[in-house]
Amino acid sequence: MTKSRPNDNGRYFEFLLTDFLVKEFKISLTERAKIDQERDKEKVVKPKALKGMNDAVKKIKNWLEKQVELNSKCILDRLPDKDVNQSSHADISIIGSKKISFSLKHNHEAIFHGRINACSNWTGIDKKSSLTTKFEKNKKNLYLDIQKKIPVGTKFADKGIYEEYREEWSKFVYELHELARNFLNKACKDTRKTRNLFNTIMGSGSDEFRILQKNSKVIVQDLRNLSLPNKVKIDNVQNLSDKDPRSSYVWHLVFCFDNGIKIDARNKQDSGTMATTPKLKLDWQVIDWGNSGMIEKIL
8 A cells, every 4th residue: 555644544534434433323514514525535544553443433423423323314524634713623524413513633632733933813903013014024935045055945954954955954944933922922921812823733522522532532521611721931042962963953832821721832844845925834743631621531
């Protein structure tokens, strides 16, 4: 079999669960879900991954039956990766006797997929405010600076940053993170904007769960009763290691919300070739749930 990619695995996991529920309970699909099912049914995953998914689907089905009455009156939707209302990070919703929504993760735990260069849109601050316009201006200047050192079209990475570009790339990421950190720390002196940021990262939809398949385990995280924060402190840190040369150019934005949730957003380049807008993404992981109200259960 061809090597499967994480994104293909995740979508095929959604396909498998949806297909199982349709066959088992005659659940109806929205038009969007039908299109996604057709798109994903031919994706190729490795036999070991497929076995784990099939085992997980059975456990999830048993859990779902306790949450909502599954029958032919139910309607299942597969939700888009980008929710224009930013109200939910769920992958699947089922509407029957009640509504239930959940994200489905295959051997990863990312909570969010936002790119830090878009952070001026996350708090609800006025796009014409001096804070926002200053951030956008400084961000463009940073892009121009890095592109003087690594011109657009230059191949500068392949799985990791080439050694000759590491110092400049590290400086660029640090300064971009600093711009974002300073912008968000200032914007979030207001409680409402802090909560807007929190909901952007965590999702603010109702009846939400996260279902994580981690090897042979299936973990359900109940997010319905998360407490909302009033404050956030954001740091920009590096975890240097002599054993990992990548640590010299990897930076982490660490979000510490006063409801106990701590989130680590680690930068990764999304392309090995410099683009007009540098391709930079973050791996968003909750590293501490504190006493926020999340309830976790292993199926």
